[in-house]
Amino acid sequence: MGGTPRVSIGHILPGVGFVAVGLWHLFNHIKLFSLRPDYYVAPVWFPVPRVRYLELILIIAGSAVEFVMEMFVDHSTFLPFDADGSIPSDRLHNHEHAIICLALVVYAAAALHLDRVRARGRDVLSLLLVAAVFAQELLVFHFHSTDHAGVEGQFHWLLQVIVAACLCTALLGIGFPRSLAVSLARSACVTFHGLWLAVIGAMVWVPSFVPKGCSLVREDGRDTVRCHSKESLHRAKALANLQFGWYLAFMTVFVVALYLYVCNRYPAAAEAAYAPLSKAAADEDECMDARKCDVERGGGGGGGGMHGFTSLEIDV
Template identity: 80%
Template sequence: MGGTPRNSIGHILPGAGFLAVGLWHLFNHIRLFSLRPDAYVAPVWFPAPGVRHLELILVIVGSAVEFAMEMFVDHSTFLPFDADGSIPSDRLHNHEHAIICLALLVYAGSALHLDRVRARCRDAISLLLVAVVFAQELLVFHFHSTDHAGFEGQFHWLLQLVVAACLATALLGIGFPRSFAVSLVRSACITFHGVWLMVIGAMVWVPSRVPKGCSLVEEDGRDTVRCHSKASLHRAKALANLQFGWYLSFMTVFVVALYLYVCKRYPEEAAYVRVPEASEQEEQLQERKCGGGEDVHGFTPLEIEV
């Protein structure tokens, strides 16, 4: 076998996207909390210098490109359907991956529009859309049409644990918008989600990294790893579990180190209150009603500076 670059890249590139967003959120949540712990309210996304909606624009572009790749590119025909309008059996997994991209497009596009029109409860609604993305992903990977069995299946089962953690923290963030712990864990889970997707792409479909006693074979028009005995399968699954544990430990140490560095780099600012205008007061009241948060120590949420 010469390797399966499409399968490998198809996991590594989306993984890099989740990793970038997760790191961006990790840094900014810690920075925002370190500067103003009493006024901390968790944003769903962070504006970038010069281009406010850059994060959302990049999510839209990346999701659209991946959607097009899954539906139209790298197949014998560019049409995702048969002549009678049905979905070919060998394209089911592409359609399943594409609906995850579609959920990301809906989230990013809606969040951008909600911010531009300054809709009430926009943070709570945007975070609910984030939860929909992870719920869609969890549904797809749990009931995948592809037989993720054996070594490959173990990696995808562990991926479901990460996605479930992302979903849980997204839902918790709606009810607890002032909880730094929830935001920190959610950002760390999104970062680890990206790391693990990249690990799957590198370890499952690169022949040189296939565990001893297993090999990369073609079945039903796709490449997968099959082990030659029960002992080799058991060893391969154990190696996947060990990798998950090692990466999780490294991720934990990284988050703690980043937290200490950012808090040292951005010490707490002197407490002050900017008296909001009447329209801002009403908007802040509505946001607190939507998120379930309450003002603490008389501070009002402050504008994020990046």
């Protein structure tokens, strides 16, 4: 089999989208915390100058395109249903993938509308919708109609671990909106999610990347990896686990390096200058209150009046 199958592109392109969103969130969360650490509250999404809702618009557009691809494109018929309205057996996995795309569209569209109408509690509701997306994805991959056995199954099992982490960090963000650790973990998980999707698309469905002792074959109308012996299968699964560990280590180092870079690039100089100014302003208010009391006492007696008058005179 030559070339890159459609199913490979169907994993790599969404993976690139998740990586882009994850990196965008990682950078902005660190920058926001670095500039104002004492006032940090994690947003669910980040506006873009001149095009405020660009992030949400791109999520809607990308998910809608993937939905159309899953439901109508690259099949013998463009209709996702049989003549009697039932779902063909070989199209079940496409409908399941389309549900995830639909959940992303619902989240992004709802978050955009909630922000436009300035709804109360919009951040909490948006995070709940994010959690619903990952819950939907975890449900689909765990009870997938496709038998993810062998090498393909190992890669998808590891994907479920990442999706579960995304779900947990999204729910934690509701209870701990000021926690940078939760925000960093959620953004890193989203980035890792996209990276692992791209890895699956390449390692499972690109013939030149298939592990030694295995090959890409056509079964039940779809491409899948089959190993020629138990030793080859064990080796291929071990390689998948090793790749997961390598990429996890890479992500950890990358997040730490990005954190150090952004904090150095955007120091909290404004906050450091703000604290003494606030203290000076408070001291000045206390002094003004004391002088006011002196003036009021001066209206009732000679000594107090002279003291109050003298203070006012010196100020002038």
